[in-house]
Amino acid sequence: MTETKKEEKVYRQLESNTLLQQIMFQYMLEGHQASEEKHLAWVTSGFPVEIPVAMGVGVSYPEQYGAVVGSQKVGPELCGYAEEIGYSQELCSYARSSIGSVEKPSESPMEGLPTPQALLACNNICGTVLRWYDAVSEQTGAPVFLLDTPPIDGEQPEHHKEYVRRGIDRLVDFLGRTFNATLTEKRMREVAALSSKAIHLWTSSLAACKNTPSPLNCADRFLAMAPVVSMRGTDLIIDFYQTLLDEVESRVKNSIGAIRDEKIRLLWDNIPPWHAIFRFFNGLAKRGVVFPADTYTHAWSGAIEGDDLYESVVSIYSNVYLNKGLDAKVDKMCELIEDYNLDGFLMFSVRSCKRYSLGQLISKELVTERTGVPGVIIEGDMVDSRVFNEAQIQTRIDALLEMFI
Amino acid sequence: MGKYGIGIDIGSTTAKGVLLDNTLKIISDFIMPTGASGSRAVEKIMDEIASSSKLKLKGIPIISTGYGRTRVENAEQSVTEITCHSVGIHSLNPDIRLLIDVGGQDSKVIRIGQDGRPVDFELNDKCSAGTGRFLEVMAGVLGVSIDELGPLALKSLSPATISSTCTVFAESEVVGHIGAGKDPADIAAGVHASMAAKIASLSKRVGTVRPVCITGGVALNPAFRYYISKQLGTELWIPEKPQFTGALGAAVIAIRGLSG
Numbered sequence: 001m002t003e004t005k006k007e008e009k010v011y012r013q014l015e016s017n018t019l020l021q022q023i024m025f026q027y028m029l030e031g032h033q034a035s036e037e038k039h040l041a042w043v044t045s046g047f048p049v050e051i052p053v054a055m056g057v058g059v060s061y062p063e064q065y066g067a068v069v070g071s072q073k074v075g076p077e078l079c080g081y082a083e084e085i086g087y088s089q090e091l092c093s094y095a096r097s098s099i100g101s102v103e104k105p106s107e108s109p110m111e112g113l114p115t116p117q118a119l120l121a122c123n124n125i126c127g128t129v130l131r132w133y134d135a136v137s138e139q140t141g142a143p144v145f146l147l148d149t150p151p152i153d154g155e156q157p158e159h160h161k162e163y164v165r166r167g168i169d170r171l172v173d174f175l176g177r178t179f180n181a182t183l184t185e186k187r188m189r190e191v192a193a194l195s196s197k198a199i200h201l202w203t204s205s206l207a208a209c210k211n212t213p214s215p216l217n218c219a220d221r222f223l224a225m226a227p228v229v230s231m232r233g234t235d236l237i238i239d240f241y242q243t244l245l246d247e248v249e250s251r252v253k254n255s256i257g258a259i260r261d262e263k264i265r266l267l268w269d270n271i272p273p274w275h276a277i278f279r280f281f282n283g284l285a286k287r288g289v290v291f292p293a294d295t296y297t298h299a300w301s302g303a304i305e306g307d308d309l310y311e312s313v314v315s316i317y318s319n320v321y322l323n324k325g326l327d328a329k330v331d332k333m334c335e336l337i338e339d340y341n342l343d344g345f346l347m348f349s350v351r352s353c354k355r356y357s358l359g360q361l362i363s364k365e366l367v368t369e370r371t372g373v374p375g376v377i378i379e380g381d382m383v384d385s386r387v388f389n390e391a392q393i394q395t396r397i398d399a400l401l402e403m404f405i
Numbered sequence: 406m407g408k409y410g411i412g413i414d415i416g417s418t419t420a421k422g423v424l425l426d427n428t429l430k431i432i433s434d435f436i437m438p439t440g441a442s443g444s445r446a447v448e449k450i451m452d453e454i455a456s457s458s459k460l461k462l463k464g465i466p467i468i469s470t471g472y473g474r475t476r477v478e479n480a481e482q483s484v485t486e487i488t489c490h491s492v493g494i495h496s497l498n499p500d501i502r503l504l505i506d507v508g509g510q511d512s513k514v515i516r517i518g519q520d521g522r523p524v525d526f527e528l529n530d531k532c533s534a535g536t537g538r539f540l541e542v543m544a545g546v547l548g549v550s551i552d553e554l555g556p557l558a559l560k561s562l563s564p565a566t567i568s569s570t571c572t573v574f575a576e577s578e579v580v581g582h583i584g585a586g587k588d589p590a591d592i593a594a595g596v597h598a599s600m601a602a603k604i605a606s607l608s609k610r611v612g613t614v615r616p617v618c619i620t621g622g623v624a625l626n627p628a629f630r631y632y633i634s635k636q637l638g639t640e641l642w643i644p645e646k647p648q649f650t651g652a653l654g655a656a657v658i659a660i661r662g663l664s665g
Contacts, residue, residue: 361610374525391472392511392528399487399526405663 010260011282014220016243020227023240027231028110034058035114039179042116042136045229046125047147048317050304051171053233054191055181059120060113061230062136065101066094070274070383072109079384081107087135093352093383095132102139116142118178120171124149124323126355145174149318153325156318164314188309191233196303201241202228203301205248206293210340213257214292215248218268219281220258221297228300263288264404267336267345267375269295269363270356275385287401293340295321295332326359330366337371343404345375346397351387376400409465412493412655413450414486415443415473418509418537419622421649422450424458424465425656429496433458434649443473468655472510484658486651487515487526493654494618495521497644502614505604505633506650507623509537514608527610532571535603537623539572543596546579547589554593558628561594568599575599594628601632608637615639620647 034040040058043049049059069078070093079093081100101108119133119142133144147167152160172183205224209216216224224244227237251257268291273280281291302316321332337345347364349357364375376396380388407427414421416439424433435453439446455462469477470489477483490506495517504515511528512535518524529535544554558564565582569575575596582592608617617639623629624647634641644650 368525376526395472395485395487396528399485399523402485402488402663403523 010285011217011219011278012256012258012260014216014224014244014247016240016247017223019240019243020224023227023231023236026236027227031058031060032114035060035116038117040114040116041118041120041175041179042113042133042142043120044122044125044129044133046299046317046320046322047120047122048168048171048313049230050188050191050195050233050313051168051183052120052175054188055172055175055179055183057118057175057179057181059230060116062098062113062132063094064226064230065109065113066097066383067274068109069097069101070385071277073275073385074109075275075381075383076386078104078108089384091352092126092128092132093381095128095135097383098132099135099139102136115140118142118175119144120147121145122147122149122317124317124320126322126353128355143178145171147171147317149323151323151325152318153327156315160318161311161314164318165310168310168313192304192309192312194235194238195233196305198228198232198237198241199301199303201238201245203298205241205245206298206301208245208248208252209292211252212265212341213255213259213262214265214290214340215251215256215258216292217258217281217285218272218291218294219277221294222272222277225297225300232300257290259285259288259290261288262290264290264344264401265340265342266291267293267295267333267340267342268348269333269345269360270348270350271296271353271382273348273380273385273388274382276388276390284397289401291346293336293342295329295336298332298336322355326363329359330363330370333363333367334370337367337373342373344373344400346400347375347377349377349379351379351381352384353382374400374403407466407660409460410656410659410661411451411454411462411465411467412489412652412657412659413447413467413469413471413477413480414489414649414651414655415439415446415469415471415477416486416508416510416651417472419648420446420450420471420473421652422447422454423649423652423656424454424460424462425653425660427660429657429660431653432460434646434652436648439473443476444478446473447477447479466659468659470651470655481659482663484655484663487513487523487528488663489651489654489658490620491515491517491523491654492521492657493650493652494620494644496653496657497650498618498642501616501618501642503608503611503616504618504620505608507535507537507604507619507621507629509541509622512536512604512607512621512623514604514611516611516614525611527607529603529607534572534575535600535607537621539575539600540596540623540626540629542572542576543579543593546576546583547593549589549593555597555626555628557590558593558597559631560590561588563588563591564594564598565591567592567595594632597626597628597632598636601629601636604633605636613637613639616642618642618644620644620650622648624648 079096082096101112105112469480474483
């Protein structure tokens, strides 16, 4: 009997994923331990987490939990639990998943996130987070702290910096009172250094995708970003990002792409459809489509540095992608298309995420005008698969790809 | 380049087939309701084309398009209706740069490049308000056939206002107008004006470039043509058989290839 060699998979899985799974598991255990010790805060993805970390407060991320809910394909069920108690289907599906999981932990993945003792929201990613955390506060009794970072159009004015700086001072007071914790300059420097190191390693892996073939595809980055989102400032993640970078550099050196046969390079805009992440990106990979860059995973790229760390914190967390005007978003997309040598772009209009999706129609037009590459908008949701119509999405993407033939 | 090419367009409402020769002359075409089985429709289309053209179809390349495009077994390739409509219209009138196709399930606005390929496009949202289905529902409520709806609307001197852009809510509005004793012609005119407004806004997103071409089954409706022309402030160019342009483009691609 002759054995035919098994065809190589279209998508090349990263070896560093094993390490990623280990640290994410450890992170979950640490969250439970912190909760048991009454030392856990839930935080939003754009929160200056280095401060609670430097004060010894454990953190968990409801948005990341939403991604887990989505990828386990139980979005409709968990969102449904929130809808049953009166929340609208129009509300963010991360918020609905989170509220739903607190409502019915026994029917939720991992029995929900560990119970928080405080809820830290920063509205640099959207205004929904405040109301969402208010709702969870009603459910759990944990107090909410809001770090208010009003949107910026253009340069951040001095008064804006001072305002956010006062918010940071209030945060330190709040954490001090709630957790009986203190912040020392020495510890803050250590945490900031670890955070910057992780970010430096991460952004180096992202930048390596300028190479052809791209060493990473969208799904790789969306998974690998988890630690830099949730564990910035801890030493646990440095090893992982070093291992990832080594693997990425080795792929570049040996001209090994994230997908087997790279033909078309596209930019991805917005959160991914977690409920279909592998099917979606691997399906396109089969047709030679790779995504060397996206606007989402590039959002965690600011390093806290300099003599005045808090000034750096204020600048980084005020100037996040979603807290800036449309011009900044268009500039960023054009810059990525040019730097990463991309043929076109795919914008995911996420029903849940109004802040990210608002302005996509006009951005699409402007980006095409400036870069000369075509793009298409597809509609759906990151967690709630009920509003993800595959046939309509397929037609739009197919038509875009036909433009490259 | 082959001597002949076949294009099959399996739409949500109707299935169409076109057989072309390499001078792009239509040898045969056929249209029928898609029904519950796309593959049965394909079989029937092939039989009809074979008997009317008296050609043996075996070996003639087939390109499929439309929502059922991936389920046409004998197709060499499936190509989206966006590309096929664009190529089809370009083969009929190379001056057209903006195409509005209003089908049973969706409406699309396509900017056609110099070479006949789409350079930009927009499709309606997950909603039937800008589609043939909208008119079908409204004809049903008014108790007229779909063919009668357009001529009825053109009799109106004072169109009713249909403010809702949702088919379900617009249906309630129509029922309300009927209850209030409004003239059915005015209601029908309001229905067409509302749908034309929705499609005109989609078209403005892509950028209206004259002359504008309208295709799809709804292009046969005179009231829709009147209102969309008024909304866009431009004259329209409509092919003789506006329902066939997708299948025609597919047949052109079957002969010349996608990059040809």
